Amino acid sequence: MRNYFGGAALVALMAATASTAYAADPAPEADGTALEQVVITATKRETNLQSTPIAVSVMSATAMADRHAESLISLMDGAIPSLRVATFEARQSALTVGIRGIVPFDANQTARDQGVGVYVDGVYLGRQQGLNVALLDLERVEVLRGPQGTLFGRNTEGGAVSIVSKGPSGVAGGRIVAGVGNYGAYTAELHQDFQEFNGLSIKVDGLLQHQDPTIKNPMAGQAGWNQYDRKGGRISGLYKPNDKFSALVSVDYSKDENTPFFSQLINYNPYGKRVRTLAEVTATASAPAGTINPLASLVKVHTDRQTVSDIGTVQQPSVDETGGAMMTLKYNVSPNLQLRSITAARAVATNQWDNSGVEARNVFAPNANFGRYSLSDLYQNQYSQEFQAVGDFGDAFQYVAGLYYFKEHAKESAATPFTNQWNADGTAYTIRSSAGTSKAAAGTAGWERGTRFLTRASEADAESYAIYGQGTYTPATMEKLHLTVGGRYTKDKRDGTLYIVNGKATNFTFTYDKGRFDPLVNLAYDAAEGVNLYAKFSTGYRAGGANDRSQTFQAFDAEKVKAYEIGAKMDFLDNRVRLNLAAYAMNRDGTQIDFDNVDTTPGSPTQGAHTEETRNAPGTSKIRGFEADLTAQVTSQIQVGVSYAYTDVKVPAAPFPFTGNADVPQGTPFPVNVVYTPPNAASAYIDFKQPVGSMTFKAHLDANYADAQYSFQTEFADVSPTGKLVQNVAVKGDSSFIVNGNLTLADITMGDAGSASLSLWARNLLDESHIYRISAANRGTIGDYANFNPPRTYGIELRVKY
Numbered sequence: 001m002r003n004y005f006g007g008a009a010l011v012a013l014m015a016a017t018a019s020t021a022y023a024a025d026p027a028p029e030a031d032g033t034a035l036e037q038v039v040i041t042a043t044k045r046e047t048n049l050q051s052t053p054i055a056v057s058v059m060s061a062t063a064m065a066d067r068h069a070e071s072l073i074s075l076m077d078g079a080i081p082s083l084r085v086a087t088f089e090a091r092q093s094a095l096t097v098g099i100r101g102i103v104p105f106d107a108n109q110t111a112r113d114q115g116v117g118v119y120v121d122g123v124y125l126g127r128q129q130g131l132n133v134a135l136l137d138l139e140r141v142e143v144l145r146g147p148q149g150t151l152f153g154r155n156t157e158g159g160a161v162s163i164v165s166k167g168p169s170g171v172a173g174g175r176i177v178a179g180v181g182n183y184g185a186y187t188a189e190l191h192q193d194f195q196e197f198n199g200l201s202i203k204v205d206g207l208l209q210h211q212d213p214t215i216k217n218p219m220a221g222q223a224g225w226n227q228y229d230r231k232g233g234r235i236s237g238l239y240k241p242n243d244k245f246s247a248l249v250s251v252d253y254s255k256d257e258n259t260p261f262f263s264q265l266i267n268y269n270p271y272g273k274r275v276r277t278l279a280e281v282t283a284t285a286s287a288p289a290g291t292i293n294p295l296a297s298l299v300k301v302h303t304d305r306q307t308v309s310d311i312g313t314v315q316q317p318s319v320d321e322t323g324g325a326m327m328t329l330k331y332n333v334s335p336n337l338q339l340r341s342i343t344a345a346r347a348v349a350t351n352q353w354d355n356s357g358v359e360a361r362n363v364f365a366p367n368a369n370f371g372r373y374s375l376s377d378l379y380q381n382q383y384s385q386e387f388q389a390v391g392d393f394g395d396a397f398q399y400v401a402g403l404y405y406f407k408e409h410a411k412e413s414a415a416t417p418f419t420n421q422w423n424a425d426g427t428a429y430t431i432r433s434s435a436g437t438s439k440a441a442a443g444t445a446g447w448e449r450g451t452r453f454l455t456r457a458s459e460a461d462a463e464s465y466a467i468y469g470q471g472t473y474t475p476a477t478m479e480k481l482h483l484t485v486g487g488r489y490t491k492d493k494r495d496g497t498l499y500i501v502n503g504k505a506t507n508f509t510f511t512y513d514k515g516r517f518d519p520l521v522n523l524a525y526d527a528a529e530g531v532n533l534y535a536k537f538s539t540g541y542r543a544g545g546a547n548d549r550s551q552t553f554q555a556f557d558a559e560k561v562k563a564y565e566i567g568a569k570m571d572f573l574d575n576r577v578r579l580n581l582a583a584y585a586m587n588r589d590g591t592q593i594d595f596d597n598v599d600t601t602p603g604s605p606t607q608g609a610h611t612e613e614t615r616n617a618p619g620t621s622k623i624r625g626f627e628a629d630l631t632a633q634v635t636s637q638i639q640v641g642v643s644y645a646y647t648d649v650k651v652p653a654a655p656f657p658f659t660g661n662a663d664v665p666q667g668t669p670f671p672v673n674v675v676y677t678p679p680n681a682a683s684a685y686i687d688f689k690q691p692v693g694s695m696t697f698k699a700h701l702d703a704n705y706a707d708a709q710y711s712f713q714t715e716f717a718d719v720s721p722t723g724k725l726v727q728n729v730a731v732k733g734d735s736s737f738i739v740n741g742n743l744t745l746a747d748i749t750m751g752d753a754g755s756a757s758l759s760l761w762a763r764n765l766l767d768e769s770h771i772y773r774i775s776a777a778n779r780g781t782i783g784d785y786a787n788f789n790p791p792r793t794y795g796i797e798l799r800v801k802y
Contacts, residue, residue: 042162053534094130095131100145112547150488158540182795270784337391416442435448459496461494482524489515539560567581759799
């Protein structure tokens with residue numbers, strides 16, 4: 001954390017908040033203040049959060065609006081301490097999502113999966129690309145913490161994020177949202193419900209979100225960094241001719257044009273090597289051991305967040321398009337049995353343009369190319385079908401059973417041309433031709449399609465079948481005891497072809513075909529009124545695959561988790577205070593470890609090429625943690641909340657996979673960092689409301705803290721003063737402390753036209769600055785580069801309900 005407050009400030013805030021909560025009068029006030037009951041669907045049926053014996057965090061639509069959280073990337077501030085959201089590399093076009101220390105380093109590929117499943121209205125999203133599209137009329141976000149292998153299946157070893165949308169109500173009316181903010185931001189939303197007719201209800205949602213860059217590009221006509229323009233729409237229809245049958249059909253499309261966060265140089269020559277003279281560099285671009293090339297005079301070291309790049313360059317927005325159609329059928333066979341069918345087809349198209357490291361990732365050499373433009377075109381389509389039977393035999397036994405099928409195809413090609421070229425002494429630069437001069441090597445090719453030197457291209461298919469069931473038994477003679485047992489068998493098939501490596505046609509293939517069973521046992525006990533205890537054993541896994549950044553497309557196996565958890569869910573003082581606790585231990589075998597390397601040598605035929613190998617680490621990763629969530633309705637006007645997560649992860653050393661290096665022989669064990677997992681993370685909020693005549697004044701303030709965390713597993717371009725490769729240990733960023741605020745005047749009467757609310761909001765209210773991602777891949781040749789969190793944003797928003 002770079003500015004303002006440290007962890008001590010949050011601890012003090014949490015202590016004050018907690019003491020306020022517990023100091024409340026134990027007798028309820030005459031106005032009957034109590035916390036609202038929260039309904040979730042984490043067990044495939046609607047249940048009360050407090051009576052559901054699993055660890056779940058819920059972010060309601062109101063809570064998201066209070067934070068002005070427009071998409072999943074907004075949750076990278078740490079609103080839910082156990083949930084970690086970050087950009088993949090610096091790109092908003094793909095998100096890394098992790099829970100409880102299970103965070104994929106690189107799932108941004110054709111044949112690799114996430115460790116946390118993301119679902120929209122019960123439909124699994126197969127790729128990281130496109131996860132940051134706008135949320136269309138959100139109802140709530142459920143974060144299921146811990147393995148969800150029984151009910152949710154593959155790729156939920158860390159947990160699942162379930163996004164639930166508002167469906168058609170059948171009542172004529174709607175909402176309009178319009179707002180403006182700094183950095184040229186503006187938003188507009190329309191949510192229109194039509195009156196039900198002959199059992200048919202229709203709803204239309206439309207949305208627009210825009211923000212100009214927060215870091216400017218000096219080159220005229222080119223985009224800056226950290227800008228976005230999101231558009232989305234959905235039409236949904238609910239047909240319910242009677243009480244037995246319903247059919248919900250929806251079609252949606254979203255387009256997100258965005259640029260990456262800026263990668264800036266935060267130090268130069270950290271090893272203190274001898275800086276070569278211009279004459280030496282002119283004679284030979286490669287620096288001998290113990291020396292380093294000079295820094296170009298136009299490039300500066302910046303230890304605080306930049307507002308404008310030192311170098312102008314080519315940068316255009318990445319374009320993410322996502323869309324699909326789904327149909328959910330429900331039929332009540334009897335009061336005790338409902339049959340469901342969920343059918344969905346979705347597609348993602350991502351055209352990535354990333355020139356975020358124009359001044360931070362390239363070694364200076366006379367007349368050398370620089371400005372590595374990371375380009376990727378990925379196209380994915382998927383189809384899924386799920387059948388569910390949800391029922392009960394009275395209070396004694398409740399069950400859910402299902403069949404699941406998933407199929408996807410993904411194809412990607414990538415190139416890394418250079419957009420800029422230095423003059424002889426680094427005092428000026430020119431922009432190269434977009435068509436390049438030759439396709440013979442990466443450094444000479446252009447960025448227009450048809451002129452690119454493709455560094456890689458691959459395609460992969462995945463198919464998955466599953467059968468599952470879960471039941472909860474409550475003995476008639478022991479009504480306070482609830483035993484839940486479940487299991488899921490999954491068969492995964494995957495194959496693919498890496499057909500281009502460094503511009504050369506290849507035919508590297510892989511196949512993966514394995515089955516797996518994931519059990520669950522959960523024993524819950526109602527210890528007292530409002531006090532529910534549970535102990536749970538569960539498993540989950542992240543499917544096997546292959547790394548398309550490798551040289552051979554070598555397959556790797558699944559990583560598998562066994563989790564042991566105990567927890568308590570407690571409501572006190574007539575439901576005015578809620579305290580949920582969870583402690584867990586997870587053992588993960590076959591941890592998928594990525595070994596990352598980028599060629600930064602000026603003039604190299606593969607300059608800018610990114611090589612990555614994935615191996616299953618021997619031994620067992622140990623993950624231990626504790627979580628606490630406290631909510632209190634202090635008075636009818638004041639509600640406070642505090643959440644905390646402690647996470648300790650120990651990953652065994654993995655064998656070094658690269659050949660031809662005398663410093664680190666192939667197979668040498670290398671220690672591994674766990675990414676985007678702070679040991680301590682916490683959040684706190686306070687909500688206040690006060691009637692003002694016929695209107696209501698509302699105030700919201702939240703604070704979110706996280707310890708420093710790693711952003712890379714392993715890097716091997718870290719050349720020491722002696723010229724030897726060493727383990728990269730400098731990939732830990734800063735601690736963070738983000739405060740968001742919102743002031744709202746609600747219930748503004750508009751006569752028969754409805755009501756309105758007017759809000760003044762701010763994200764990162766204190767304009768705190770911290771490094772969330774840092775790389776030392778170029779430490780031995782230039783210095784470390786880093787990405788900072790977004791600066792303070794603020795605006796005003798009008799919401800009209802009619």
